[in-house]
Amino acid sequence: MEQIRGSQSIEFTQAPFLLSSASVVGSKESEGPLGKLFDMVNQDDLFGAQTWEEAESTMQKEACVLALGKAHVDAEKVRYLYGGDLLRQGIATSMGVEALQIPMFGLYGACSTSGEALALSAMSVAAGYGEYMLAVTSSHFGSAEKEFRFPLGYANQRPLSAHWTVTGSGAFLVGTQKSHVRISGVTVGKIVDYGLKDSQNMGACMAPAATDTIVQNMKDFGRNPEDYDRIITGDLGYIGQSILFDLAKGKGYDIKSKHMDCGMTIFDQETQDTHAGGSGCGCAAVTLAAFILPKIEKGEWKRILFVPTGALMSTVSFNEGASVPGIAHGIVLEHC
């Protein structure tokens, strides 16, 4: 039987396993440090579609089909799908996974959604609600700029604190069959609001939530940073990372030597002009699928804490002067 731990966590004793994963990305991601590791790359970022939104949906579908194919599991054997994206009313997901015809739960957790989807998939498998669950998230640079910022045609300048939204989708098949990666626990995040209002500095907006979830994970499981080979945030970027280090240290946890950020890993800041780092629901997802999971599978990393981070805002909340709170969900992944 699963156990609740501390105030926000669950430990899975007969843990669900990560059976397969897939990553689909665009051209810029393929030119970055992880470029050779992704499963599928499309060079014009449209994936054969007419719009960026359709392209994003296509990425989600392809990522799901690839993850299923790798595990030799038919879509109809998947009990429930948990998915989300950054667009208003989650249309990238609705239109993307429709063809799979898997009963589904639509999610929104900004860039933390891959953590949310993995947590709910793991919770559902561990509870015996099905043999297979599918978790999928996506983001697309074109659709995200249109959704949150300026039309790309304006060619406006981006501040150095801005992130570059990853064009990518990651899908994960979670199930009961044994594999080399198990999800041993989750820490569900709270909304944390330090009152920041600069939506062009999302790293600063999300760092308090990342700190809160990481520290809570340590407390709930009675662990220290040394108990993890890596503590991996989603997309804090360079600015968010330094704030995370300070805040965590203030709470008694020095995580510097263990920390990695997907947004800082997926792009080369110097040559790719991506400023603070990558971001988006796809950033943490494709980095997990292509870079992190293989290291856990091989046993190079024995236990990691994966913490996708989200900034909760919309153009409406921004225009109305609301602050940008953050949320982060923690997933404990172990080699087995």
Add this chain to the structure above:
Amino acid sequence: MEQIRGSQSIEFTQAPFLLSSASVVGSKESEGPLGKLFDMVNQDDLFGAQTWEEAESTMQKEACVLALGKAHVDAEKVRYLYGGDLLRQGIATSMGVEALQIPMFGLYGACSTSGEALALSAMSVAAGYGEYMLAVTSSHFGSAEKEFRFPLGYANQRPLSAHWTVTGSGAFLVGTQKSHVRISGVTVGKIVDYGLKDSQNMGACMAPAATDTIVQNMKDFGRNPEDYDRIITGDLGYIGQSILFDLAKGKGYDIKSKHMDCGMTIFDQETQDTHAGGSGCGCAAVTLAAFILPKIEKGEWKRILFVPTGALMSTVSFNEGASVPGIAHGIVLEHC
């Protein structure tokens, strides 16, 4: 131990209970047939806030606080919150539940979100992930018209097939303690797309999904319409209802004598000028809290199937010519 049933359902054998609920609505809802049943009414629809979005957030917070208060449960005792709304990036929920500081999962299922939130809350309680879970959803006429249609100042004419978005929020405390209403099963919906593109006729867009979920629920649990005192859809309205009857009959289920629709119940079509009926994440939620649950508590209805229905679209998907698929989640509620 819970049992999976058929291809989309779960039966909870030691079922979670609905411990308390609360409904908060605006002025038009208070003037409708259910007006006297709601817990809280605000006459200017702003709930003391400066914007409709903030007003919607305030409704969510008030609904949660009321539901918790009725059950004498502190927010810190609630393990996880499942919530969502119709706005882009779910800001009504993020800003609304922030003050409660409950670890949370943000959801998006359009007007089906109350079903999604109740399903996940029930699944989490039944799995032993906590003693209490909170499910909350909301919609607001002002923020929804702004999000999906035209600025209210335009005073544009609405077609007779259009729905009137309910200003309201419903919150539900789900837990392990015995009460007079238990959640005995859920049927998770698939995305169903008949290719309709008229977002001003959401009843027609959602009716196929409602049919699919209702029929699947009957198959998964081996039941007939006669096994339910009521089969209650979220917001199909007058047009969607007639389509539902036809589609269900075509699949061998005559549900006419058992059917009720929250969108047709909450407003008086003749005197309130609401055309096809009410809609929105709040519509099914406040009707459940104020009208349906008291009847189950008293034993007037022994078993009902509650099926909130959602139309999956955004202004972007509409402008790009995409169809409007639907989704519906089924929740079985029983008197005990």
